[in-house]
Amino acid sequence: MSLDFLYQQLLLYMADRVDIVSDAANQAKEAATGTESVAETKWDTFGLENSYLAHGQAMRLVECESDMAYFRKFRFSESDTVALGSALLLVRQDGWRRIVILAAHCGGAEFRVGDQKALIVTPNTPLGKSLLTKEEGDEIIMKSRGVEIFAEIDRIFSAHV
Secondary structure (H helix, E strand, O other): OOHHHHHHHHHHHHHHHHHHHHHHHHHHHHHHHOHHHOOOOOOOOHHHHHHHHHHHHHHHHHHHHHHHHHHHHOOOOOOOEOOOOOEEEEEEOOOOEEEEEEOOOOOOOEEEEOOEEEEEEOOOOHHHHHHOOOEOOOEEEEEEOOEEEEEEEEEEOOOOO
16 A cells, blocks of 8 residues: 555545535534524524534534644654554454554544555554554554454555655
C-alpha cells in the first residue's frame, strides 16, 4: 500500500465528513429559524431546542473543518519507530487488522482504504500511548471489552522505496 493512496483516502474521508456535518448544520439552522419553530405557548420549547441543536452542529462543523485543515498539512513520519504521523499495520490475535494512523486530531475516526480499514488514533489514548516508540514486530496489549488481547505491529509504512 502506498502512503500517497492512504493520504488521498484520508483527505476524501475528511472532505466527506465536512460535507455531512455541513448538511446537518444547515438542516438544524433551517429548523431553528423556520416558521414551525415559532413558540405557540410559553411552554413550547421546540424553537429553543432547535437553536441549541443548530449551535451544536455549527460547533461540530468548525471542529471538522479544523481537522480537515490539519490533515491537509499532515505529513507521514519517516521514522522506523512509531511516532506522531506514523502509519502502521496492527494485527491482533483474534484476526482484527487495521491500518493505524497516529495523529493529533480526529481520534477514533475509521475509514476504508481499498479492502482494509484505517483507524486514526491520538497519542492521548491508551492505544496511542502504547504504540509510541515501538518498532515493527513489537507487541502491545490492547483491551477489548475488558479482555487483554495481544497485537503486533506488522509493518510501519514508509515513503522510502
